Amino acid sequence: MAQSEMITQAFIDDVCHRITTNQEVTLPLPLGGRIHIDRQLPFLCLYRQPKNRPDPGTEKLVLAEASFIIAKEEQTDLGLERLVGSIVKTAREEFGAFLLVEIFSLPVPQNEGQEIVEEMEETFCLFSRKKGLLSPVVEKLENELSRISLNNMHPKVSLKYMEHIAPTGMKPILDRKLCQEQGTYMLGFGVKPVYQSEDERLYPLELEDLRRGVSVACKKGFFEFVKRYTSMLMVDYRELGRRGVTPAVFEVDDALAKIEESFDFLLQVSPVNTHEAYKAFQQSGYRETPQFFYRPRPFDPALKKRELFGIALEKIEDPVLSDIFTQKRDEIDRKLTMLLDRDTPNFLPGSLQVYGGVDTALLESARSMMERIASVSKDPSPREMVDAVEMARAAREEIAYYKKRYPEVAARVEVRDDIASGAMVSNGNFLINRHSTFAKKRVEALINHEIGTHVLTYYNGYSQPFKQLHTGLCGYDEMQEGIAVLSEYLCGGLTLARLKILAARVIAVDSMVRGEGFVRTFALLHETHGMAPKSAFGVTSRVYRGGGLTKDAVYLRGFLDVLEYIHEGGKLDLLFIGKIAASHIPLIQELLYRKVLHEPPLFPRYLQTQEAAERLEKIR
Template identity: 45%
Template structure:
């Protein structure tokens, strides 16, 4: 259980609302409810059509009543919270959950893309230019490393979690292989591995630092705080969280050129979708213009068109870009590890840390101590851009 001290005891009414907001968002479960349940079958059908038929992506039925969830949200008396920092965080989180509910109601309609934009933001000309520059500068390469199965990756993830557990005995080990998810993800602290997935062997360690060392670690750090929203994420946390996870790959030497090209291609694909391109056009553009391998182009395209058009995948490159700017300005990495939060929340989080409402992070990510990590981090603090993350061609 999170520690309770005099600073948090007097804030109990606010923390009760915080706990209820966290419970409501767990029921809404935006991430899982926007994940296709039939991606493997859809790919097989797409192959049979000689890559000419738009795939049908099925989403799971909602497991909650949107009207009841909204009623629960707006019955919370956030207006009575007098602490300024907590009032701001609770109010904006309530509004974000309301937008999540509406977006899920709008799945597979033309309205969904607007909800996605409200949740994740658009893409600027500067970000688009950076993505196009990366795609132009980095040579296209075919994967040469051997692959590992979902089972082997899950075993590696459990081993990684056990490494944390050896240092932090209460660190839980939760890894599930699922047949109803289409991509690797962390959902409320549990690592979900698609049953049909295969992973490049040389991507396993970087992915472990991304998923376990960032997403699971920040979830567990948040779980040690009195503010439950730090487990499910403060409003708009996704951009900073994904940017931090990608930087974990970079700091450990695992952000190879192919991975950078994928992150850039996601931004370009989102831009094409917003400009009216459909699945087949996005799929072809990724292959022909940007030389993205066919299966990778498929994965990028379905992530962009799912539910009616999702802009979420642009947050990876945008998150990295904003973090690089923040590091050059001297932002502390420690505060970003307290839980799942956005760069914009740092002043509020620092205020709560100073007042001992929040405590320093429980877990230190292993990627901070990887060989060369501190040297790379020091270089980032001198002022860099996403182009500087490209360190030359990957070895075969």
């Protein structure tokens, strides 16, 4: 027996010392195993690789936990039994009790002659030493496991009792004496290997679905154990997740951010000749579809895709982070396809995939808003306007305010000729169309929208460990634009004219998706809904840019969703941690509980006003 195969007493002593002093343990084991213990914790997940059969994928079921060991079966008598026993005793002294959970794949019945042995009905089987032991924990695990959705079905969970818990054919990892000591608890966690084929190949997507559910169930089970049996104080089960982030996560994050930051999607799909196109459209009597020109694409999207799918997302062990990064990769892929399809009929289907369309409820809301606004008498007094230079001055003052509070803020204000909208934020910088003018009473609202939301969340995301939080998680636009419009409302700058624009965008997107041309959609806004020609053109050109961009529907949809979120008691501060979608809020909360993310350094200035507080109270 080679000495290198042994887990030495010195190794065991080092692990126990680290646990006692509340240090992280992340070490390799002989024969290719590993131990990871985030911090002092009263539980441990164990997986032993069977020596007589392949078992692909099962070890991944423990990787999401904050405390686990992965080892070979043959190491049981080569120091693994002593290592686990020492961890149990050391942590038990800290917390008064300790729970060991051994996870293993259940053996699948095989054919016997011409008769087929009935296949196991249960997907999960929990093993306890005796009836009544750990009942609250077992019940919590049973309930949570039964809620997992596998191919649109819920699994069956069974409970069995055995004095010596171990996978079939293996020696128990804890000896009888230790098992009977007060404060020592053990459960077996058998899993039907639905993620393996009959010839023991891996089904990776089925495994990912399963391990997400198993991870949540385990954390809730551990939380039940912590509350009832230990001295550890916890307020939420998500606190028991992994805090340590593996290098693979940062490698994936860097690679995705590098690709996304190598191109500006909105600039690439926005015309460079909007000002000239309007003049030509006006001269045609609003009857000839304007011709738009776009920037040259400074890269080959197909080569970017090759680079994108070369990123090793499968190395991410944490299912929460894996989900976030996988969603982002898929969104970048779709945007690259849209750039390939720019100014062609294929662009619109990609836009619908990325930004969605307009459902009946949203369209009815937009139409209702247009009708109500039309019934309100217009203010006959002329509007006082400011130019791009004055807007730039106000923006620089607001950026300076945030820079004092977070010196990393380095946003630039640029007055340019080559952007389609009046103003926009791109890569944390504020861009203003040189030819645009702005109503003076709307300046504060626009500053709050662009600087107090888009720039602020860019730098809040920048402060976090993951770049995706400032480049934007998948589908972030809807939430971003929703809270940006909310900022306009909270400072009293959400005018009827602005609401009319938001509603018009929804109506224009719906018209475009239904197949109406540019001229017909313009006429719908100008003639049917009474918009001024230049405003109607601005809305229509934004919607038809690139070949049909449905993004503009997210402003009103996002605003209505944010209002509902606040009305239902949602925490507003979570929305400013970075560029996130509504679907990410539970994931962000979990990462905050796990201390993977931290509280953001910036909070919108407009939320400190009495006016904003009163308006928020009305929403609630």
